[in-house]
Amino acid sequence: MTVREDKAAEEGESAWAGEIAPGRAMLRGAAAVPSTPAVVLFCTFIGFGALAHETGFTLGQALFTTATIFALPGQVVLADQLARGAAISTAAFAVMLTAVRLMPMTVALMPEMRGTRARRALEFVACHFIAVTSWIEARRRLPFVPRDLRLPYYIGFGSALCTATLVGTVTGFALAREVPVVIAAALLFLTPVYFILSLVATMQTREDQLAVLLGSALGPLLFLFMPGFDLLATGLIGGTMAYAVGRMARGEGAGGRMPWRRR
Numbered sequence: 001m002t003v004r005e006d007k008a009a010e011e012g013e014s015a016w017a018g019e020i021a022p023g024r025a026m027l028r029g030a031a032a033v034p035s036t037p038a039v040v041l042f043c044t045f046i047g048f049g050a051l052a053h054e055t056g057f058t059l060g061q062a063l064f065t066t067a068t069i070f071a072l073p074g075q076v077v078l079a080d081q082l083a084r085g086a087a088i089s090t091a092a093f094a095v096m097l098t099a100v101r102l103m104p105m106t107v108a109l110m111p112e113m114r115g116t117r118a119r120r121a122l123e124f125v126a127c128h129f130i131a132v133t134s135w136i137e138a139r140r141r142l143p144f145v146p147r148d149l150r151l152p153y154y155i156g157f158g159s160a161l162c163t164a165t166l167v168g169t170v171t172g173f174a175l176a177r178e179v180p181v182v183i184a185a186a187l188l189f190l191t192p193v194y195f196i197l198s199l200v201a202t203m204q205t206r207e208d209q210l211a212v213l214l215g216s217a218l219g220p221l222l223f224l225f226m227p228g229f230d231l232l233a234t235g236l237i238g239g240t241m242a243y244a245v246g247r248m249a250r251g252e253g254a255g256g257r258m259p260w261r262r263r
Helices: 003-010 022-031 035-054 059-069 072-083 088-099 102-113 120-128 132-144 147-174 181-188 190-201 206-225 230-249
Strands: none
Touching: 022 147, 035 059, 035 072, 035 132, 035 147, 035 181, 035 190, 059 072, 059 147, 072 088, 102 120, 102 132, 102 147, 120 147, 132 147, 181 190, 206 230
């Protein structure tokens, strides 16, 4: 993150003083898209655009995939499955499995965006934009936005990130013959690398640190023993262990005390 981005994230609600319409909050969200995530997504989706071209997608199909899935692992799985000649139902099921990882992220983030009155339609729109990059940035930025403006702010934020991915897809598709396969594959790894670095940079508690360490240790091992379910199992086991250790360290065992202490 740049100094300018960190300064913007640290601004309190004083920056939102006065009456601000939801539409203006949405524009602020779009304008707040930080340069680093946007550039990372743009470059990553150059790789996807080249991959889509090589697997026989038309430009319209590639753009439709980016706009509707908005999650690179699912898009890569879809392209791979169709290139192998898999049935649409099989490819859809494989994509659905990759999206399971987004469910706990959605459950954790959506309550932070609810204001004093329910706006279900907008909440469904916001859910679509929940992905790794937008989730990390939202967790960092939303606490500084007034609660009733968080939903339109995030929709504007997510729309701007989605636009970056669409532009990247078009660029990669157009340059498919010019981008070597090795470089296209390397570009696809920019998002997970950025995600890992962002997790490390935003760790605030011992539980956060322990969860990252356990995930790093368990991931390679579980990949060997249960490929295909390794990511889900790593998050479930590592996250649960980190949460349990954190509760014990805070003395929140049985009855709110350390489990080995007597009352």
